[in-house]
């Protein structure tokens with residue numbers, strides 16, 4: 001049925017930015033509980049989300065050819081060049097097996113120089129052994145970053161909300177480190193895009209089960225981006241070394257980071273209370289745009305996480321976020337209960353079109 005051009009759509013569809021290039025990032029393994037296992041972060045995740053969005057009537061569109069120079073607004077040039085070339089270098093140095101780091105510059109080791117060789121470089125830039133670099137990782141990561149920045153552009157140009165189906169995810173990637181299945185920080189790139197286009201205060205709210213350590217680090221000393229995160233308590237949950245409540249930002253950014261860790265096992269009641277606190281902080285900041293790092297690994301049967309949210313809670317989260325009434329970019333992060341990932345993501349997004 002065609003609608004007349006003058007009549008507003010009763011249920012306007014959301015623009016969802018998707019690239020098939022995500023599928024090039026496949027076949028990697030991660031170190032999990034002492035074993036190398038296929039990554040939990042799989043191409044199937046994105047295809048199930050895509051199918052659910054199509055079924056819900058959202059409009060899929062490809063990312064724009066955003067210049068790679070935009071990456072450097074958030075990431076260090078040497079880091080970007082490393083990611084681009086790491087797989088080829090590993091191969092040209094005659095190595096077999098998976099491209100994973102096996103040693104890191106921990107306390108007591110030198111932090112002031114990057115070794116020339118590939119193994120030392122991997123340990124320098126990576127912070128875990130669960131984030132493999134395969135031949136197609138760079139193509140997929142760049143496409144995901146472009147999906148996020150395209151969604152930001154759509155919102156800047158007047159869309160009330162837009163969704164970026166990013167894969168690989170991004171919120172663990174910092175200015176010059178990668179890990180947690182993340183290489184380029186898609187949400188930070190979206191937020192920076194909005195700042196660069198003139199939005200004066202942007203908020204990133206991160207509702208993935210895991211703390212968005214990369215996003216926090218990127219905006220740590222800034223007051224033009226508020227970072228708020230709800231996540232499993234890092235005392236027991238990945239990424240373990242960031243995400244505590246006493247981290248509040250520094251310098252100009254003092255007070256512009258808010259962490260709301262919750263114990264593993266938390267359910268909707270505790271989650272809802274933390275989300276209310278997050279929303280109050282966002283309203284007080286009065287941002288001109290919102291970026292949502294949307295992980296649905298808060299779901300009760302997620303295989304690597306321990307919150308107890310159910311399918312019916314995702315539309316409630318969406319309604320609370322949409323209730324802020326802000327131009328909103330939703331960026332896909334985690335979620336590993338593959339059978340339910342599409343319904344849970346679509347549940348959040350539906351609130352922005354109702």
Ligand code: SP5
Pocket residue numbers: 130169170171172180181182208210238295297303304305306333334335
């Ligand atoms: C984007 C994203 O969601 N990345 C998550 C990366 C998590 N990788 C390490 C997971 C370690 C989980 N430990 C097992 C706890 C089982 N309850």
Ligand code: ZN
Pocket residue numbers: 208209210295297333334335
């Ligand atoms: Zn996560």
